[in-house]
Amino acid sequence: MKHIxxxxxxxxxxxxxxxxxTAAGVEQAEKLAEFLSDKAIDLIISSPFARAYHTIKPLSDKIGVEIALDERLMERVLSDKNHPDWRDMLRRTYDDLDLCFEGGESGNTAMSRAIRVVEELRNSSCKNAVIVSHGNLISLILKHFDDRIGYKEWEALSNPDVYRxxxxxxxxxxxxxxxx
Incomplete structure (x- = not known):
């Protein structure tokens, strides 16, 4: 059985x-490497954002698996403008996955690009893979597989967090x- x-x-x-x-984030990355080191990971794909890459670098070093960067795992842009009510805007996008704010990306568009990465992994020869990304995009990946996941579950994500x-x-x- 393959795990992602x-x-x-x-x-x-x-x-x-x-x-x-942050300094705490660096410590968390070391704990994460220890946590994942016995999972027989043979493929690591990360968002190109520095915080994602540096989250998984200790695991990469520990198990000797290179990190592939994939722009499809970048965080979703809700809007290209700063909005004080961005949380309410985000909440609305879980109810209407086609809702798209100025300069932003709809939930469906973001979900679609991320799910292509997951599907490629499912169809690949790897046994166990790691995808490293960002909270909103991860919640959309999870929502693709379980429609009950939404804003509340996004809010409950921790830094770091791991789903299998x-x-x-x-x-x-x-x-x-x-x-x-």
């Missing part, structure tokens, strides 16, 4: 693509396995 470990990045200094991990996606007889099984 879906990892949310560790604590970071901000949201910019080049935002680094297994497909058994064409039925998805999603388990949150990170315990900090």
């Amino acid at each position: 470990y879906i990892v949310r990045h560790c604590k970071a200094e901000g949201q910019a693509p080049d935002a680094r991990l 996606l297994s497909i058994v007889e064409n039925k998805p099984d999603i388990q949150r396995i990170w315990v900090d």
Whole structure:
């Protein structure tokens, strides 16, 4: 059985693509490497954002698996404008996956690009893979497999967080396995 470990990045200094991990985030990345090191990971794919890459780098170093960067795992842009009510805007996009704000990306569009990565992994020869991405996009990946997932589940994500996606007889099984 193939497992895909879906990892949310560790604590970071901000949201910019080049935002680094905080000191606590660096420690979390080391704990994450230890946590995942016995999972027989043979493929790692990460968002190109610095916080995602540096989250999984300790695991990559520990198990000797190179990190492939994939722009399809970049965080979803809700809007290209700053909005004080961005949380309410985000909440609305879980109810209407086609809702798209100015300069942003709809939930369906973001979900579609991320799910292509998951499907490629499912059809690949790898045994166990890690995907490292960002909270909103991860919640949309999970929503693809379980429509009950929405804003509340996004809000409950931790930094880092780990979900294991297994497909058994064409039925998805999603388990949150990170315990900090």
